[in-house]
Amino acid sequence: MISLTINGQKILTEHNKTILEAAEAAGISVPTFCNDKRLIPHGACRICLVEVEGVKNLPASCTTPVAEGMVIRTHSERVVQARREILSLLLSNHPLDCLTCEKSGKCKLQDYCYEYDVKEDIYGGEKYNFPIDASNPFYQYDPNKCIVCEKCVRVCNELQCTGAIGLNERGFLTHMGTPFEMGMKHTNCVSCGNCVSACPVGALLPKNKEKYRLWQVATVKTTCAYCGVGCQLELHVKEDRVVAIQPGEGSPNDGLLCVKGKFGYSFIHHNDRLKTPLVRKNGELREASWKEAYELIVEKMQQTKATYGADAFAGLTSARCTNEENYLFQKLFRAVIGTNNVDHCARL
Numbered sequence: 001m002i003s004l005t006i007n008g009q010k011i012l013t014e015h016n017k018t019i020l021e022a023a024e025a026a027g028i029s030v031p032t033f034c035n036d037k038r039l040i041p042h043g044a045c046r047i048c049l050v051e052v053e054g055v056k057n058l059p060a061s062c063t064t065p066v067a068e069g070m071v072i073r074t075h076s077e078r079v080v081q082a083r084r085e086i087l088s089l090l091l092s093n094h095p096l097d098c099l100t101c102e103k104s105g106k107c108k109l110q111d112y113c114y115e116y117d118v119k120e121d122i123y124g125g126e127k128y129n130f131p132i133d134a135s136n137p138f139y140q141y142d143p144n145k146c147i148v149c150e151k152c153v154r155v156c157n158e159l160q161c162t163g164a165i166g167l168n169e170r171g172f173l174t175h176m177g178t179p180f181e182m183g184m185k186h187t188n189c190v191s192c193g194n195c196v197s198a199c200p201v202g203a204l205l206p207k208n209k210e211k212y213r214l215w216q217v218a219t220v221k222t223t224c225a226y227c228g229v230g231c232q233l234e235l236h237v238k239e240d241r242v243v244a245i246q247p248g249e250g251s252p253n254d255g256l257l258c259v260k261g262k263f264g265y266s267f268i269h270h271n272d273r274l275k276t277p278l279v280r281k282n283g284e285l286r287e288a289s290w291k292e293a294y295e296l297i298v299e300k301m302q303q304t305k306a307t308y309g310a311d312a313f314a315g316l317t318s319a320r321c322t323n324e325e326n327y328l329f330q331k332l333f334r335a336v337i338g339t340n341n342v343d344h345c346a347r348l
Contacts, residue, residue: 004070019061019072020048030074031083031112033200034149035062038254039158045149047086047112051076058082084116090147092123094201101145103202105214109147130175135185138207138263139196143175145203152176152195152204159256164189176203193262197247197255206263210243212236221248226260228322229253233261242268301337310338319346 002015006023013022018041023030033045043060050061053071058079061072073079090109098104113119130143150167153176157163164187168177178187196204217236224231232248242265247257267273277293278285288296304312315333317326330342 002066002068004066004068004072006072007074013066015066015068017066019050019052019059019064019066019070022066023050023061023072023074028074030061031108031115032062033108033147034151036151036155036198039151039154042150042154045086045147047083049079049082050074051079080116083112084118087113087116087118088122091118092121092125093127094147095142095144096121101202102205102208102211107202108200126172128175133178133183134207135183136189136191137185138191138259139184139193139204140207141176141184141204143177143203145201146175147201147203148174148176149200150176151198151200155194155198160190160192160194162188162190162192165195191259191263192257193259194247194256197257197262206244208244209266210238210241212238212243217243219246224257224261225320226258226264227319228326230322231257231261233257235265305337311341313337313339314341314343315339317342317344319344 001012004011004013004022006019006026006028009026009028011022011026013025017025020030020032020035020041030050031047033047034042035045035048041063043063046060048061049058050064051058051073052064053073061074087109091113094109095101098107098110101107104110128144132140132142132144134140148167153165153167156165164184165176165178167174168181169175178184178189193206196206199205217238220235220237222233222235224233229252231253232250234246234248235242236244236246245257245262245265247253247255247262249255253261276287277290279288279293279296280286301313313333315329317329321329326344333339333342
């Protein structure tokens with residue numbers, strides 16, 4: 001452990017931490033665009049710069065390791081002015097359509113411009129004029145809103161390990177793009193949407209079927225039901241309807257999802273979805289209670305076993321169940337019914 005001072009507060013921290021990590025552990029907020037605790041610190045956006053006593057320049061706090069006796073100021077006049085300059089430069093080449101942007105309310109650029117009182121483009125000059133890429137069926141990419149923080153690129157390459165996107169061009173024209181600008185549809189993109197979840201601005205947005213604002217939704221944490229891994233989800237719920245999904249932090253998915261978990265939620269409100277057991281009476285299916293359905297299942301199973309024997313049964317189970325549920329299922333068939341006729345869509 002080493003000792004340092006941040007904003008006049010004495011702090012003990014581990015020697016292998018960065019200034020940003022030490023500040024956050026002490027409850028001191030430092031703005032970030034490109035930082036992600038799952039990624040190696042990168043220092044691309046520079047918005048997290050701080051003032052360190054005895055150091056001439058303003059270092060990026062996400063990449064600067066702590067040292068014994070450091071005296072750090074995260075919101076000095078010099079730091080605040082530098083952050084305003086960075087935000088002004090970003091805003092000078094950013095569409096000012098916050099009134100209609102779907103990311104409004106969850107856009108870091110919007111939040112920081114409000115916090116640092118940056119209101120308009122003070123520089124003028126040339127603007128981006130890239131075409132919007134809507135070729136992916138689940139999300140679209142607007143390069144004109146990209147702030148080139150590289151977070152989406154690094155998530156795709158380092159965490160998802162797909163490598164579908166990278167930085168194209170240099171200088172003023174630098175932007176996130178696909179190989180040979182051929183569009184998302186024609187890359188090896190698996191539509192996991194992890195780049196969309198990571199984007200701090202409105203450059204990457206899902207193709208939502210319902211319009212909503214962040215302040216209109218409630219967040220409900222749950223577990224994905226598509227397979228047995230147990231990925232954590234955050235459902236965005238508006239008026240009792242799921243309108244979007246964000247990956248949950250923590251085990252086992254650590255903020256990542258597959259295409260089903262991220263975008264495959266329309267079944268929840270589909271008209272054909274069964275919401276109660278159906279029992280066939282006189283050739284017609286009708287709704288029944290769970291108690292009635294279970295009693296009918298037990299009655300039919302007992303009749304079948306008594307008439308034809310245990311091997312008249314076969315059990316088919318699903319990879320969408322947990323390992324524990326699948327274990328109980330095969331135990332029911334092998335130990336209770338008395339047959340080994342059990343199979344599974346993934347042959348487990």
